[in-house]
C-alpha cells in the first residue's frame with residue numbers, strides 16, 4: 001500500500017525519486033574512500049591493462065545502459081567495446097577475441113537470455129563479469145568479476161533507478177580502466193561525486209514535464225531524437241513511454257531522421273529532442289529545425305539558455321551544463337517523469353503494465 005511506497009502513488013515514482021540515493025550508494029560501494037581501483041571486485045589494474053576488449057550483453061533497459069557504456073569505455077578508457085542484445089549474442093557465433101572481458105548487465109541477475117549469453121562467453125574462455133543489482137543472483141554466481149549496483153530493490157516493472165545506477169557502474173569501470181592505463185581523469189572522478197546533487201536538481205523538472213505530458217497525453221505516436229551519448233537515452237525515453245503508457249514511440253539518432261522517420265511527421269506527431277549544451281548541440285538543433293518545418297510539435301529537453309532552441313520548442317525542459325559523461329544519467333530523469341506523467345493521465349496501471357514482467361526468467 002501507500003506506506004511501502006513511502007507516500008508515493010506508485011513504486012515507479014518512488015524509485016525515480018530514489019535515484020540520487022541509489023547512485024550515491026552505488027558509487028560509495030564501488031569506489032568509497034579507496035578510489036577508482038576495482039581490485040576488490042576482481043579487476044586489479046594489471047588485469048585491466050592485459051585486456052584487449054570489452055563486450056557488453058544485456059536486454060531491455062539494461063541494453064540501453066550498455067550502449068552508453070560503450071561511449072564511456074571507448075572514449076574514456078580507450079578500450080574497444082561491443083554491445084549486443086543477449087538474445088542475439090547467444091544465437092550467433094560471436095567473435096570473442098582472446099583476453100576479452102564479457103559483462104552481463106542486468107538489474108535482476110536472472111534474465112534468461114543474459115545468463116545464456118554469459119555462459120556462452122565463458123565457454124569461449126572470456127573473462128566473465130556482471131553489473132547486477134541483486135547480491136547472489138545467478139548473474140553474479142556466473143561471474144568472476146562482480147560489479148555491484150546498489151540501487152536497492154526495484155519493484156516497478158519499468159526500470160529507473162537500476163538504470164542510472166548501471167550507468168554509474170559503467171562510468172566507474174571506464175574511469176578505473178583509464179587510471180590503470182596511467183591517464184587518470186581526476187577532475188571527472190571528483191565531479192562524479194556531485195552527481196547525486198545533479199539528479200536532485202533533475203527531479204525538479206517535474207513541474208515543466210507535467211506541461212509536456214498534458215500535451216502528449218492524446219498522442220498516438222512520439223519520436224525521441226538524440227545524438228552521441230544521448231542517442232541511447234532517446235531509445236530509453238521511447239521505451240519508457242511504450243512500456244507504461246502504451247503510446248507508440250521510437251528513439252532515433254537525430255542524424256538518421258532524414259533517412260526514414262521524417263516521412264511520418266505532421267502536426268499530430270510530437271518529437272522530443274534531447275539537446276543539452278554539449279558538442280553536438282548545433283547538430284541536433286538543425287535536425288529539430290527540420291522537424292519544425294514539417295509542422296510537428298517539438299519538445300526539447302536541453303539547454304534552456306539557447307535562444308534558438310527556446311524559439312522552436314513548444315515547451316522546453318531545462319538541463320544544466322554538465323560534463324558529457326554525466327549528461328545521459330541526468331537527462332533520462334525528465335524522460336522517466338514524462339512517461340510516468342503521460343501514463344497517469346491516460347489512466348494506465350504504472351507499476352503493472354500489461355504483458356510485461358519485471359524479470360524474464362524464461363526464454
Ligand code: G6P
Nearest residue numbers: 060061062106107108111159357
Ligand atoms: C524486463 C523488464 C525491463 C528490464 C529487462 C531486463 O523486460 O521489464 O525493465 O530492463 O527485463 O532485465 P534485467 O533484470 O536483466 O536488467
